[in-house]
Amino acid sequence: MRMSFGLTFRAAKGHWMVNISRQCSRGSIRLFVPPSPPLDPEKVKELQRFITLSKRLLVMTGAGISTESGIPDYRVLCLDCGEQIPRAVLQERFEALNRTWSAEAHGLAPDGDVFLTEGQVQSFQVPSCARCGGPLKPDVVFFGDTVNPDKVDFVHRRVKEADSLLVVGSSLQVYSGYRFILTAREKQLPIAILNIGPTRSDDLACLKLDSPCGELLPLIDPR
Structure with a gap:
């Protein structure tokens, strides 16, 4: 089991x-x-x-x-309506909203961090819930x-x-x-x-x- x-x-x-x-x-x-x-x-x-x-x-x-x-990757949860979607689906939405962004494993630091400018952070588009427009959160337990x-x-x-x-x-x-x-x-x-x-x-x-x-x-x- x-x-x-x-x-x-x-x-x-x-x-x-x-x-x-x-x-x-x-x-x-x-x-x-x-x-x-x-x-x-x-x-x-x-x-x-x-x-x-x-x-x-x-x-x-x-x-x-x-x-x-x-x-398989974790699922993503809407904090407002409870809708769940696979992480892979969210990745497709990330790519659709931010077409100039890409990364490969060898370009990442060992802890998963990447180094971004303030302008890159401000211009990055974060998807919201497709059902209600609410904020999304990985359905995992974070530290704390x-x-x-x-x-x-x-x-x-x-x-x-x-x-x-x-x-x-x-x-x-x-x-x-x-x-x-x-x-x-x-x-x-x-x-x-x-x-x-x-x-x-x-x-x-x-x-x-x-x-x-x-x-x-x-x-x-x-x-």
Whole structure:
């Protein structure tokens, strides 16, 4: 069963899917994936053992898996009428209103920033809701935003139902994700982390792997 907000249960006959979206080439994806040491075969075996022994494995994913797998873009929400549209549709409207603008991955800074003049900012046309003319906002949680309490409760229940937790592609620096690690710890669940670089929960994990998700996960048999 797959949760749209980044949590996955492993089905009995499931399998890992690693896809590259048509909008992103492997070359451009490498620009946003940090360098990492070569895969350690013994660590791969340890992760395989961790997953094989799990009967109700809960997987919490972060941006580290999104950048490599071509996960579809988020939707955009109208703050007035609640209308939702795919991010790709909004992109078409951006391009229609600003025909002289274009950017490629190699022209962006690693954090996604671009450098604009004041005149460029003032002349940029921002689409409004096609239904009511209201302001649009990405249907995601920004830093400082409050996560929907119903979603928080839902995930806490899933953690309590699980017998192990695997974190994929997240540093867990933000409390909205880190709190679920604390819940898993209170329940004494074994925790494995797959992430390039240190995380906030390395000391709570029984297994930590510093490898790209897209290279390691295809080597794992989830059955």
